[in-house]
Amino acid sequence: MNVDVVLLPWDLRPEHVSGRVVVVLDVLRATTTMIAALAAGIREIHVFDELGAAIAAARVSSVPHLLCGERHAVKPPDFDLGNSPGVFEPHLHRGQTLFMSTTNGTRAILAAAGSETLFVAALVNADATADAVTRTGLDLTLLCSGTEGYVSSEDLLGAGAVIHGLQSRTELVLASDIAWMAQQLFVAQRDDLKAALTASRGGQNIMRAGLADDISFAARLNSIPVVGVVRGQPPVVSLLHAQS
Numbered sequence: 001m002n003v004d005v006v007l008l009p010w011d012l013r014p015e016h017v018s019g020r021v022v023v024v025l026d027v028l029r030a031t032t033t034m035i036a037a038l039a040a041g042i043r044e045i046h047v048f049d050e051l052g053a054a055i056a057a058a059r060v061s062s063v064p065h066l067l068c069g070e071r072h073a074v075k076p077p078d079f080d081l082g083n084s085p086g087v088f089e090p091h092l093h094r095g096q097t098l099f100m101s102t103t104n105g106t107r108a109i110l111a112a113a114g115s116e117t118l119f120v121a122a123l124v125n126a127d128a129t130a131d132a133v134t135r136t137g138l139d140l141t142l143l144c145s146g147t148e149g150y151v152s153s154e155d156l157l158g159a160g161a162v163i164h165g166l167q168s169r170t171e172l173v174l175a176s177d178i179a180w181m182a183q184q185l186f187v188a189q190r191d192d193l194k195a196a197l198t199a200s201r202g203g204q205n206i207m208r209a210g211l212a213d214d215i216s217f218a219a220r221l222n223s224i225p226v227v228g229v230v231r232g233q234p235p236v237v238s239l240l241h242a243q244s
Contacts, residue, residue, distance in 0.1 A: 001166065002139040004175040005159045005182045008146045009111035016141040021133055022115035025122060025158040026145035028202040029083045030105025031228070032122040032218045033068075036085035038239050039224045041094030045237040047106040051076050054101040061097065069101040073209040085217045108145035109235055115141070118230035120237055123158050123193060124223050130165030132227045132240055142182070147202040153185070154200040157193070160186025161221065194219035
């Protein structure tokens with residue numbers, strides 16, 4: 001399997017997407033939150049680049065739903081939920097639909113919409129994602145969402161975790177130095193992922209917002225063995241087995 005890592009959504013080139021599986025990572029916090037939501041029974045997650053688009057879609061929805069998202073780490077006014085993965089509980093959220101817009105992660109998903117197969121991943125489901133990617137038989141691009149236009153070490157760390165999971169499952173060819181750097185970063189930091197996340201640019205933003213618990217949640221490697229797959233246009237995230 002040929003594996004590459006792209007540091008920011010606008011660095012995607014056609015060869016990163018065409019005929020490949022793409023995995024989007026926004027470890028702090030959108031893809032971690034999506035995986036937590038799906039594990040708690042959220043039926044599907046509609047993703048939007050702008051808050052207004054999410055609000056407009058929610059207004060015409062006929063199914064039980066919640067507005068979920070953030071701008072600059074803060075829950076927008078009139079949204080039901082922010083972007084914290086720890087808020088989801090089966091008894092509260094099972095069967096509902098999320099309409100979600102975030103500063104970085106949902107925009108990265110939209111940027112990758114032309115891929116053959118599209119997953120969302122984080123540290124919490126790195127091995128489950130590696131299993132799903134291996135089953136596709138396709139080459140892989142790991143797309144980091146970044147933090148407000150800057151490269152984010154936490155997403156590179158998540159990419160490295162998926163690469164590490166793949167190494168025990170299939171033969172890999174790392175296509176770039178960035179892919180090698182991601183793998184090496186994970187190996188160097190895996191014994192204290194919480195500290196690595198806290199030190200990152202995104203982690204510092206989360207700490208300033210008073211959301212330290214979100215970092216602890218995001219650092220729980222392989223704690224949620226589910227896979228989020230993105231289908232359709234506009235894109236919708238759901239559990240991989242839900243329509244397979």
